[in-house]
Amino acid sequence: MAAERDPALTPDDSQIVYTAIRAQGPGGQNVNKVSNAVQLRFDIRASTLPEDVKTRMLELRDQRISADGVVVIKAQRSRSLEKNRADALARLLDLIDRAAHVQPVRRPTRPTRASQLRRVDEKVQRGRIKALRRRIDE
Secondary structure, three states: OOOOOOHHHOOOHHHEEEEEEOOOOOOHHHHHOOOOEEEEEEEOOOOOOOHHHHHHHHHOOOOOEOOOOEEEEEEOOOOOHHHHHHHHHHHHHHHHHHHHOOOOOOOOOOOOHHHHHHHHHHHHHHHHHHHHOOOOOO
């Protein structure tokens, strides 16, 4: 069972433009006649996504996002137009989810006094062990 999506992070169908295009690669006689690949276009700036998600999405270093802020996804994995359309939409939602995830702020920590003493004691002990390996002078 899939988790429910946040409605604020789900773009309206009216904001997504699908275009059927011919797929690349081998396909026999049918490949030049049937347009079964899908090109999805989604304008980030004109969307109804929350502003912070839009900003993070525009800052993503992803080759599918143009300088104008338009996401262009080409899906041609399947021979079915509908499967390719669903695949393109899933990849767009994945991109939005990546932008919606906020990394927690890392707070630097300091080692405790006891851990510092343990570390130094271990180093001293190790040094003693290595000193026993040296050549003995008479």
